[in-house]
Amino acid sequence: MRTADGPGRTGPRPAPGGADRLRRTASRWEDVLSVGLGLLVAVGLLAAWLAGSSAHDRVLERGATEAAERNAVEAVVTERATSVADVQSGLQALTVSWTAPDGSARTGGTSLPGMYQVGDRLTVWVGPDGQLTPPPSTPTDAVTVAGAAGFMTLVVWGVALVGLGHLGFRWTGRRFARAWELDWADVEPQWSGRRTP
Template identity: 35%
Template sequence: MALRGPRVWLWRWRRNPLKRRADAVESWVLLGAWAVTVLVGVAVGLATAGSVEHGMARERAEWRPVQARLTDGTPGAPNGQKMWAKVRWTAPDGSQHTGQARVSPGSEAGTAVTVWTDPAGRLVTEPATATQARLRAALAGGLVGAGAAMVPFTTGRMLRGRLERRRIDQWDTEWARFGPLWGRTTG
């Protein structure tokens, strides 16, 4: 276990005669990378969440339930799971449409079922409730925000690694110059 002294806040920005310019640059790169990472993650996450929630609110406002009728009967299923069947409905403009919908097994032809349609009369799924929309928007915003935050985070890590390699090269150069003056080198 390594012995460490007391933790000093903001140690990267304090004056120190042994601190090199590369150390100061690295500290600012780190601070900048973290700040940009947080800002990008939050901004992109909030924008995504707002967009997703707005889209789902628009769906709730535009999509309507419509009464449809089964065109063919469905066989009874022993497990009682809903099955796909052909249905027919009339769109708000009066045109007739047909499509597939999930219905209870054992339903007879002509049975009324509720389907959801968009303004053009096409079949759609039932829109998400406001609570479901908030949850989906939060999940999407969190995932997209975290993904977007990885760009500045990774860029900062790569830049820091490059600064570290440059610092090691400088140490090697200085060691090669001053090491022999000490009379004995290791290695």
């Protein structure tokens, strides 16, 4: 009968010592930790998908509500007030005039991408009160927000898993190191010829 001690060795299997128990326990915990982390990765992917899907739906709903409340109207550029900062950001500060839904003439300031001259016609969005307002959220906005929400969920979940894995494998690593110390304490006196008192 061969034992785990090596090829050609016969006889009864030696009783496991403290080091063997430590190694077996640490090995079991590493297996559990690996499987658990794998499952948590799958849960994190699902959570990211759900977060992105939920954010997408919310932005689409908000866009539908905004589109129902806001109107696109034609405006005329009456003044250019572009600062250096606006030009660098790709926006041009303008004063525009438009006719509100109630028929009254309005004037207001806005910043829009592109370059406009006085007298140019453009489309602006106004709210129920006739004042300038940002355009409604679009499906492109919904996709952008969904991607950001999913990505941030993955980042937060990933950081948590890396921390959990680090702590878990550090704990098992200490147990393996302790098992090695126990083995070395048994072998070192025989290997070095040094007698222990």
